[in-house]
Structure formats: C-alpha cells, structure tokens
Amino acid sequence: MPRIANRVIPFGTTIFTEINALAQQYNAVNLGQGRPDFDGAPEVVQAYVNALQSGLYNQYAPGAGALVARQGVANFIGRHYGMDIDPQSGVIITAGATEAVFASIMGLIDPGDEVIIIEPFFDSYAPGVLMAGGVPVYVPLYPPQWQFNADELRKAFNPKTRAIILNTPHNPIGKVFSYQELTQIADLCKEYDVTVISDEVYEHLIFDDAVHIPIATLPNMFERTVTIGSAGKTFGMTGWKTGWVYGHPDLIKGVTQARQYITFVGNHPAQIALSEAFKLPSSYYEDYRAMYTEKRDLMMQGVNEAGFKSFTPQGTYFVMSDFSELFDGDDVAFSHYMITEIGVAVIPTSAFYSAEHKHLGSKHVRFAFCKGDDVIRVANERMHKLKR
Numbered sequence: 207m208p209r210i211a212n213r214v215i216p217f218g219t220t221i222f223t224e225i226n227a228l229a230q231q232y233n234a235v236n237l238g239q240g241r242p243d244f245d246g247a248p249e250v251v252q253a254y255v256n257a258l259q260s261g262l263y264n265q266y267a268p269g270a271g272a273l274v275a276r277q278g279v280a281n282f283i284g285r286h287y288g289m290d291i292d293p294q295s296g297v298i299i300t301a302g303a304t305e306a307v308f309a310s311i312m313g314l315i316d317p318g319d320e321v322i323i324i325e326p327f328f329d330s331y332a333p334g335v336l337m338a339g340g341v342p343v344y345v346p347l348y349p350p351q352w353q354f355n356a357d358e359l360r361k362a363f364n365p366k367t368r369a370i371i372l373n374t375p376h377n378p379i380g381k382v383f384s385y386q387e388l389t390q391i392a393d394l395c396k397e398y399d400v401t402v403i404s405d406e407v408y409e410h411l412i413f414d415d416a417v418h419i420p421i422a423t424l425p426n427m428f429e430r431t432v433t434i435g436s437a438g439k440t441f442g443m444t445g446w447k448t449g450w451v452y453g454h455p456d457l458i459k460g461v462t463q464a465r466q467y468i469t470f471v472g473n474h475p476a477q478i479a480l481s482e483a484f485k486l487p488s489s490y491y492e493d494y495r496a497m498y499t500e501k502r503d504l505m506m507q508g509v510n511e512a513g514f515k516s517f518t519p520q521g522t523y524f525v526m527s528d529f530s531e532l533f534d535g536d537d538v539a540f541s542h543y544m545i546t547e548i549g550v551a552v553i554p555t556s557a558f559y560s561a562e563h564k565h566l567g568s569k570h571v572r573f574a575f576c577k578g579d580d581v582i583r584v585a586n587e588r589m590h591k592l593k594r
C-alpha cells in the first residue's frame with residue numbers, strides 16, 4: 207500500500223490552517239494569521255501590472271533572481287545598514303522568506319548537525335531542520351521581558367552545533383533583540399564556529415525607540431551569517447511570496463546549490479515589482495511604522511481592557527498575551543473558546559514551541575493586528591465579554 211514519508215507524519219496540519227477554518231465556520235473576527243486585510247503600496251502593485259504587461263518577464267527569471275531585484279536588495283541593505291553586498295554572488299531572490307529559510311537550512315546544515323532554535327519560533331524552522339536531518343536544540347525565551355537565560359544559551363552550544371536560527375524582530379513575541387543580546391549570541395557563534403540564519407522579515411516594522419540591528423553587522427559576523435527578508439512584510443504583499451537572502455558569497459553559494467532544486471527560480475514579475483518597491487522613499491517606511499504604531503496601540507488597548515497581560519510589541523504586527531487571569535484551560539482550549547464564544551480568532555502559542563517546552567506557551571495566545579482599525583475595534587468590543 208503506498209504511504210506517506212515518515213519524516214512528514216509528525217508535522218500534521220499547521221495551526222494557521224486549523225484556526226482559519228474554525229474562524230470561518232464561526233464567523234469570528236480573524237486576528238489569527240499575520241495576513242493583512244488591506245493592500246500594499248499602489249505604485250508597487252502598478253509596477254507588478256507593468257511587469258506583466260511588458261511581456262518581458264513572463265518567463266523564467268535567472269536562477270538567483272532578476273539582477274535588478276538583487277541589486278535592489280544590495281542597495282537597500284547598503285542604505286539601511288551600511289553593509290556592502292555583492293548583488294551577483296551575495297543575494298538570492300526566493301519564493302518568500304519561507305523558502306529562504308528552508309534553502310538556507312538545506313544548503314548550510316549536514317545530517318546530524320545540531321541547530322539551535324530560540325523558542326517560541328516561527329513554525330517552519332523546526333520542520334526545516336528535521337527535513338535536513340539536523341537536530342534541533344531549543345533555547346526558550348522567558349517572560350516578562352522574553353529574554354534567554356545566558357547559561358541555557360551557552361549550554362546549547364557545543365562542537366556539534368552548526369547553526370542557530372535567530373528571528374528579530376520576533377514573531378510571535380514582538381521583541382526586538384538588543385545589541386547586548388545579539389553580542390552574547392554572536393560571541394558564542396564565533397567561539398563555536400557556528401553559522402547564523404537570521405530571519406529579519408519584520409526589520410522595518412519597529413515601534414517607539416526600538417532599533418533593529420542585523421546580527422551580520424556585529425564584528426566578524428558578516429562572514430558567518432545569512433540574513434532573510436520578505437516583500438510580504440516590508441511591502442505588505444504576503445501574496446507575492448517573494449523574499450530574499452543575502453550574506454557572504456561563500457554561504458550564499460550553499461543556499462543557491464540547495465535552492466536550485468527547490469523552486470529553481472521565483473516569480474519573475476514579482477521580482478521586477480520588488481526592484482521598484484526598493485526605490486520607495488524613506489517616507490514610505492515612516493508612514494508604514496506610523497500606521498502600524500496606531501494599530502498596535504489600538505490592539506494593546508483592547509487586550510489590556512479585556513484583562514490580558516501582554517508584552518508591548520517593540521516590532522512586528524503581533525501581540526503575545528497571557529490569558530491566565532481570564533480562563534483556566536490551556537491555550538488551545540482558550541483559542542477554541544475565543545472563536546466559538548467570543549467571536550475572535552487568535553493563535554495558541556504552544557504551536558510555536560517544541561514538544562519539550564510546549565507548556566511554556568500554554569497560557570499565551572497571539573493576536574495579529576495587521577487588520578483594518580474597524581476590524582480591531584470589533585474584536586476589542588467582543589473581548590469585553592471576557593472580563594471576569
């Protein structure tokens with residue numbers, strides 16, 4: 207009898223698919239998935255239309271991506287962080303950050319290598335490491351400030367450690383790692399000769415006085431880091447599934463070798479539009495932040511009034527909230543209760559933890575506030591029913 211591969215059996219269905227289906231069934235306001243319910247910049251949409259209609263980009267792009275898009279990434283990184291990236295050998299345009307993460311894992315990790323994953327984590331990291339034959343080693347962050355324990359971090363490093371997957375600004379917490387935290391990680395990476403896969407898709411979604419620091423900019427880190435970005439997050443176009451990975455050519459070579467047999471190339475017209483998006487003026491980023499700061503404040507008002515205890519996001523469009531004063535069950539039971547009784551869909555955060563640390567997420571849920579203000583207001587209104 208034909209059967210599916212053992213490697214995928216433990217993966218099940220992602221929590222996002224489950225929650226979306228349930229939200230639809232109960233007509234709940236969906237603050238589950240990080241899927242904006244409004245469009246990105248019209249001039250960038252127009253650039254995509256133009257690319258399609260020009261008749262020049264409806265066939266395969268070059269393997270590493272259209273050169274104008276790679277040049278766009280290099281300029282963008284130079285402009286924002288002062289790093290000198292070679293667009294020919296130091297950048298690949300990928301099918302979203304998800305492919306960039308997967309190709310980085312496949313191209314930089316050997317079977318049996320240990321890979322440190324900071325918890326909670328974006329759900330694709332651990333399956334990626336497992337599919338590569340790697341061994342995930344989990345290091346949790348602890349509330350209320352969501353810091354790692356320095357001893358636990360150090361103990362996770364050993365001669366078998368090949369890589370660490372870092373995510374800053376962090377989904378689902380909304381934390382932006384500080385220079386001091388990044389230095390602690392970087393020092394261990396240098397001591398143990400470890401590669402960093404740094405997922406920085408929310409690099410431009412930061413609030414107040416938070417500063418996003420790419421770990422690749424720390425001393426002697428560029429040569430051991432690949433850094434990932436996404437048009438889905440930076441330009442609000444999640445449906446394009448267009449992202450990038452940049453770094454030292456020696457590492458990008460490995461990512462390219464893997465990537466050529468994953469998708470071979472990404473969507474060509476989207477890459478041309480991406481190259482135009484990189485030309486948006488700095489006011490675009492200021493407006494983007496201002497809009498999301500308002501949404502964050504509105505969401506925080508709702509969760510505070512309802513009685514959650516929440517970490518105020520320094521970045522991303524997520525709020526991670528402790529519901530223990532509102533409900534006695536675990537996060538999965540609470541998420542079901544939220545959808546069926548309150549009419550608001552949220553994500554149970556145990557989905558962002560390994561089996562060994564699931565309990566750490568069992569009293570939190572994640573709200574996504576990349577939604578119209580009216581949608582957030584309706585959710586906030588509905589959550590008044592939660593108050594004990």
Ligand SMILES: Cc1ncc(COP(=O)(O)O)c(C=O)c1O
Nearest residue numbers: 302303304328377407436438449
């Ligand atoms: C931390 C993080 N990394 C990667 C991704 C995936 O990005 P993309 O849609 O570009 O594949 C997401 C999307 O939610 C994310 O939150």
